Amino acid sequence: MELSREFAWRGRTVAWERVGTGPAVVLCHGTPWSSWLWSRFAEALGREHAVYVWDMPGYGKSSKDPDHPVDLGVQGELFADLLQHWGLDAPHVIAHDYGGAVSLRAALLHGAAYSSLALVDVVALRPWGSEFFRLVAANAEVFAALPPAVHRGALEAYIGTASHRGLRPDDLAELTGPWLTDEGQQAFYRQIAQADERFTADLEDHLHDLRIPVHIIWGDQDTWIPPDRAHRLAGAIPGATVEVIGGAGHLIHLDAPVELATALTRWLTRNT
Numbered sequence: 001m002e003l004s005r006e007f008a009w010r011g012r013t014v015a016w017e018r019v020g021t022g023p024a025v026v027l028c029h030g031t032p033w034s035s036w037l038w039s040r041f042a043e044a045l046g047r048e049h050a051v052y053v054w055d056m057p058g059y060g061k062s063s064k065d066p067d068h069p070v071d072l073g074v075q076g077e078l079f080a081d082l083l084q085h086w087g088l089d090a091p092h093v094i095a096h097d098y099g100g101a102v103s104l105r106a107a108l109l110h111g112a113a114y115s116s117l118a119l120v121d122v123v124a125l126r127p128w129g130s131e132f133f134r135l136v137a138a139n140a141e142v143f144a145a146l147p148p149a150v151h152r153g154a155l156e157a158y159i160g161t162a163s164h165r166g167l168r169p170d171d172l173a174e175l176t177g178p179w180l181t182d183e184g185q186q187a188f189y190r191q192i193a194q195a196d197e198r199f200t201a202d203l204e205d206h207l208h209d210l211r212i213p214v215h216i217i218w219g220d221q222d223t224w225i226p227p228d229r230a231h232r233l234a235g236a237i238p239g240a241t242v243e244v245i246g247g248a249g250h251l252i253h254l255d256a257p258v259e260l261a262t263a264l265t266r267w268l269t270r271n272t
Contacts, residue, residue, distance in 0.1 A: 001039035001053065003061050007085050009078055012068055015061035016054035016082075020046025023115075023272045024088050027053045028079070030097020030123065031191055032159065034060025036174055037096065037253050044261055049268065052086060056102070060178055064187040072098065072123075072199035076105025080112040092268060094118040097225075097250070101200050108206040116213040116271040118264060121222050121250050125204065125229055125236075126197045132158055133192060140193035144186050151185050152176070164221035164249030171254055207236040214240040215267045219248030219255060 003015035017035075019042055027038040035042075035053040042051045055062040057078065058070030068074075079102050083091065090113045095103040100122020106112035129137070136143050146154065159175050160167055167175070179188040214237050218230035227244055234240040243263055248256035 001035070001042060003035065003053070003055060007054075007082055009057075009081060010068075012057040012065065012078070013063040014054055014057060014078070014082060016052065017042075018050060018052050018086075019043060020049055020051050022049040023268075024086075024091035025049045025051045025268065026083070026088070026091045026093045027051065028093065028095035028099030028103050029056070029059070030095075030099045031059070031195075032179065032188060033097065033175065034178060036060065037251075038094075040257065041253065041261060041264065045264070045268070049092075049272075052088075052091070054082065056098075058187050058191050064183055066186060066190065069194060070187075070191045071194040071196060072101045072105065075102045076199075077110055079103065080106040080110035083112055089113060090115045092116045092118075092271065094120065094264060095122060096120045096253070098123050100124045101203065104203050104207070105199070108203060108209060114212055116215070116267070117210070118215045118217060118267050119233065120217045120260070121219055121225055121252055122216075122233075123225065124200055124207075124233055126200055128197065128200065128225060129195060130161075130224055133195070136189060136192045137195055140189045144189040146185075148180070148182075148185070152180060155179055155188065162224055162250040163255055164219065164223075164247060165255045167251070167254065204236070207233075208238060210237050210240075213271050215263075216240055216242045217252070217260065217263050218242070218244050219250060219252040220244050220246050221248060221255075222250045222252075224250040 003017045007014040218227045
């Protein structure tokens with residue numbers, strides 16, 4: 001899916017696209033991903049919905065200016081403003097990984113309104129971040145200076161661990177591609193360096209304020225964010241429901257696409 005539209009925000013350029021017509025659905029990606037991970041789902045859901053996809057600044061096709069912070073605080077503010085730019089009063093939001101914290105911050109701290117929220121293997125509760133993630137965060141400048149071939153090897157190995165079933169070569173190429181240019185390599189380590197658990201700590205005392213239908217979907221083999229977080233998160237959000245999908249890791253989109261699509265379609269049908 002080509003992101004042919006742009007939103008200018010505080011010097012940044014946000015690439016986005018809309019497909020289909022009907023009730024609005026917004027898909028939020030995480031790190032180190034982009035909207036590409038949602039593209040097949042957007043096309044499928046677009047048969048009955050107006051589906052919006054976007055790349056966060058610092059990711060995918062959006063701008064990667066080294067002077068622009070890309071932390072979760074910034075992304076949450078941006079998302080709230082992006083919804084206003086689109087003229088969406090209360091869309092259905094589906095978020096993965098970092099997108100969970102971004103969508104939660106937009107709703108709980110910046111006044112964004114949703115009709116429903118589906119959280120898929122999300123960053124939302126402390127602690128989060130793999131050992132590699134923490135190592136990079138403490139040594140970002142060193143990693144940013146790696147020779148391109150070494151960077152590629154580390155990147156491919158890291159991203160590969162997000163899948164339980166193993167990635168096809170073409171999928172691995174799509175996931176790593178945005179980070180393999182010189183600009184992309186710098187952006188990859190920069191976004192990890194700016195990761196901070198304080199941005200989810202801000203949320204934890206507000207989760208009980210959510211008054212919309214919330215469904216939590218998790219892969220039972222997620223080693224990046226273990227599935228016990230799904231039940232902890234559900235316990236913090238009034239009325240939230242949980243669905244665990246077998247045989248899927250953190251990249252549930254690729255490990256169990258049919259099961260995820262079915263779960264999301266069932267959720268949207270129930271709430272539209």
